[in-house]
Amino acid sequence: ADEPKSLPDYAAWKERNALIVHSTNTMETQRGAIGNGVITASDRLFVRNNLPAPPASVTDNPDVWEVRIEGVKNPRTLTVGDLKQMxxxxxxxxxxxxxxxxxxxxxxxGGTQWSVGAAGCIMWTGVPLKDVVEALGGPVEGARYITSTGGETLPDGLDPKTVIVERSVPTRAMESALLAWEMNDEPLTHTHGGPLRMVVPGYYGVNNVKYVKNVAFTENQTDAKIQASGYRIRDVGVKGAPDQPSMWEMNVKSWVTAPLESGRAGRNMIYGVAFGGTVALEKVDVSVDGGKTWKQARFLGPDLGPYAWRPFVLAADLTAGEHRIVSRATDVEGNTQPEGRVENERGYGHNGWSDHGVTVAIS
Ligand code: MSS
Structure with missing residues (x-):
């Protein structure tokens, strides 16, 4: 077996025992470390970088970080200090x-073999994007996308378009998007995109551009590779292309977080987390017989709004033997997790309930 990897310098402050370190650029939260809270502790949150993170010094004086806002009536360069006034x-x-x-x-x-832990629920603090855009006169006519650019230094000798982290999301995301400088009530670390990050609630991680240095209202999506052919849903064996669905709004999903391996016969508390992406959750059903019969679980803790996840619990009486425990969330629009996977080349957007279950030995 491989030696357990240690945390890279830029994430050295993380709780090593709560994480699976896949590589220098990818770490996920252990399923057993997700816990029953509504908010994921920062030191347990997964990390994913497509490029090496900028040096920690970028957050030494966060208020001087600049972001250029384009595709508005009055384009401007604003500092984080300016944004804090807006x-x-x-x-x-x-x-x-x-x-x-x-x-x-x-x-x-292909790609990082994430299980369930490339996810967490976070409190983001920053300025609503629509306030900034209104202050600058509103988007130009014909704008259909919000295009955000990451502030990493690009590696030499490569075509910038093939490596730059630049993502376009539809302008409908403007209602909820924010430019965030705090995560869980603390200044945003460079590990998670400080000094400033585009946060698009309910959208997949990749759209939440870290160290954001440019935000543009554009007629077309960026032709950067990460947008044009990357993060596209297509059949196995097919290359990525701009006409395939982009990883934007997340689908409804849940998974069990405890018990994970074994338990005692009798009353057991089955815990998990569930979320609906951009749509609020209606309910979560849990099955202890692999999906033959279901019971509705109870939500735990406060409801922090449609974009947050909801921890859930079901008290179940388990008999001795093996149990396949699965959970299935449904949102308020009636979307529910499918049983199976939608097979796709890059393994994106998996919300099938069957694969996400756990097999527990009860004695
Ligand atoms: N941003 C930038 N700038 N860079 C990079 O690399 N990545 C992505 C996002 N953003 C990036 C960015 C991804 S891809 C993800 S997930 C996220 O981020 C993560 O986060 P964190 O904080 O956890 O690390 Mo997939 O869809």
């Missing part, structure tokens, strides 16, 4: 990588 809000939302659940695809989808 408005403030706090939103709880799930940050989840597009490839969370990739490890369950049998065709061996």
């Amino acid at each position: 408005g403030v809000t706090t939103v709880a939302s799930v940050l989840q990588c597009s490839g969370n659940g990739r490890a369950f695809f049998p065709h061996g989808a």
Whole structure:
């Protein structure tokens, strides 16, 4: 077996025992470390970087970080200090990588083999994007996308378009998007995109551009590779292309977080987390017989709004033997998790309830 990897320097402050370190750029929360709280502790949150993170010094004086706002009537360069004068809000939302659940695809989808832990629920504080845009005269006519650019230094010798983290989301995301400088009530660390991050509640992780240095209202999506052909849903064996669905709004999803391996016969508390992406949750059903029969679970803790996840619990009497425990969430629009996977080349967007279950030995 491989040696357990240690945390890279830029994430050295993380709780090593709560994480699976896949690589220098990818770490996920252990399923057993997700817990029953509504908010994921910062030191347990997963990390995913497509490029090496900028040096920690970028957050030494966060208020001087500059972001250029374009595609508005009065384009301007604003500092984080300026943004802090323009408005403030706090939103709880799930940050989840597009490839969370990739490890369950049998065709061996390329990329980090995330199980369930490339996700967490975070309190983001910053200025609503729409306040900034209104102050600058509103978007130009014909704008259909919000295009955000990451502030990493790009590696030499490569075509910038092939490596730059630049993502476009439809302008409908403007209602909820924010430019965030705090995570869980603390200044945003460079590990998670400080000094400033685009947060698009309910959208897959990749759209939440870290160290954001440019935000543009554009007629077209960026032609950066990460947008044009990356993060696109297509059949196994097919190359990515701009006409395939992009990883934008997240689908409804849940998974069990305890028990995970074994338990005693009798009353057991089955815990998990569930979320609806951009749509609030209606309910979560749990089955202890692999999906033959279901019972509605109870939500735990406060409801922090449609973009947050809801921890849930079901008290179940378990007999001795093996139990396949699965959960299935339904949102208020009636969307419910499918049983199976939608097979796709890169293993994106997996919300099938069957693969996400756990087999527990009860004695
Ligand atoms: N941003 C930038 N700038 N860079 C990079 O790399 N990545 C992505 C996002 N953003 C990036 C960015 C991804 S892809 C994800 S998930 C996220 O981020 C993560 O986060 P954190 O904080 O956890 O690390 Mo998949 O869909």
